[in-house]
Amino acid sequence: MSAKQKILVADDDPDIIEQLSVILVSQGYEVATAASQRETEDVLLGFQPDLAIIDLMMEQKDSGFVLCHQIKKLYPDTRIILLTAVMAETGISFDEQSEASRSWIKADKIMDKPVRAEQLSAEIHRLLGTEAIAHGMKH
Numbered sequence: 001m002s003a004k005q006k007i008l009v010a011d012d013d014p015d016i017i018e019q020l021s022v023i024l025v026s027q028g029y030e031v032a033t034a035a036s037q038r039e040t041e042d043v044l045l046g047f048q049p050d051l052a053i054i055d056l057m058m059e060q061k062d063s064g065f066v067l068c069h070q071i072k073k074l075y076p077d078t079r080i081i082l083l084t085a086v087m088a089e090t091g092i093s094f095d096e097q098s099e100a101s102r103s104w105i106k107a108d109k110i111m112d113k114p115v116r117a118e119q120l121s122a123e124i125h126r127l128l129g130t131e132a133i134a135h136g137m138k139h
Contacts, residue, residue: 004030005128008047010040010067011055011083020053023117024124037063041070048075051128053120054107056084068106079127082107083115 007029009020017033024031032047034040037058052071056064064082071078109123 004028005050006030006032006047007124008032008034008040008043008049008052008054010034010037010043010052010058012036012058013055016055016083019117020120023121027121037067040067044071044074049078051079051081051124053081053083053124056082065106072106080107080109081120081123081127082110083113084110085113 005028007024009017009024009031010033011017011020012035014035017035021031021033032043032049034043035058037060040054049071052067054064054067054071056062058064060066064084068080068082071080108127111120111123
């Protein structure tokens with residue numbers, strides 16, 4: 001039996017942490033949570049996630065970007081979903097697919113809040129499942 005895949009959820013909104021934790025645990029993931037950038041940094045010292053779901057704006061407007069860089073430096077293979085309400089609040093959008101953005105945005109996927117559970121689950125499966133499926137394919 002393989003070990004459960006680990007997901008870190010970092011958001012300063014306790015309702016989002018609780019909602020995502022319930023969904024992820026019910027899907028069989030091991031979940032760690034953090035409610036701030038500082039708490040996330042502490043959790044990362046003893047928890048290596050397969051995937052991290054990070055809120056962009058916590059203590060600082062760029063907390064999520066900072067955490068993405070720290071996670072990729074510590075655990076380069078960890079996949080990251082960055083959740084943001086910036087688009088709704090400011091009209092500014094980020095495109096993790098453009099080459100210019102990829103050079104400084106270390107997230108694998110950026111999703112606008114509010115995000116539907118089905119959308120998030122599909123993205124988690126895509127980010128975590130792609131590699132496992134690729135290994136099973138014959139060339």
